[in-house]
Structures are given as C-alpha cells and as structure tokens.
Amino acid sequence: MNIPILNGGLYAARRTEAELRALAAAQDSRDLEIRIERDIKVAWFSATNAFRRLDVTARLLDQANRSLRLAQSRYDLGLGSIVELNQAQLNKTSAEITNAGARYEYQIQRAVLDYQSGFTN
DSSP states (O other), X not given: OOOGGGSTTHHHHHXXXXXXXXXXXXXXXXXXXXXXXXXXHHHHHHHHHHHHHHHHHHHHHHHHHHHHHHHHHHHHTTSSXXXXXXXXXXXXXXXXXXXXXXXXXXXXXXXXXXXXXTOOO
C-alpha cells in the first residue's frame, strides 16, 4: 500500500524542480531575446555607419577629380610638374578604390542587417 501523504516530500520536490526548470527556460528565452536584439542593433549601426561613409567617400572622389583637373591644367600651362600630375592621378585612383570599397561595405552591412532582422528576398 502506498500513501501519497507520506512520501517524504517527493511531490513537493518534483513541483519545485518543475518550477525551477520553467524559470530556467524563461531566463534562457530572455537571454536569447537580448542577444538577438543586440545583434540587430549592432548590424543597424554598422549599416548606418557604412551608409554615411558613402557620402564621405563620394566627396573625397569629387575633390580628387577637381585636384586632378587643376593639376592637369597647371601641367598643360607649364606651371606644374609631372610629379604633381602623377600625384593627383594617384589620389584620384585611391579615391575611386575607397569609394568602391565603401559601396561594397554598405552592401555587405545591409545584407547582414537583413539577415539579422530575418528579411529574405
């Protein structure tokens, strides 16, 4: 014969264990929510930063183009040296590379943001 009243606290211990497991599962769920939220915020900030960098690199490229035109004009008029012209050409090439890199970086960061947010195309 088994009397459930005299079980040495087995049922109370099982209930406590179940409550603690439920609390642990809730904490795990909350931790996962926090990590997902953090990942989305980091991806958003990175994408925003990359987007702002697009404007900066576009202005840098525009400035390099102006500098090259000025150096070319100075060289054509005999007022500038070939070194000055070559330096302006190098600066323009460098600005073009930086601008292209910024565009690719923005596309990458945008893809990361879409992935973290759960958007699919």
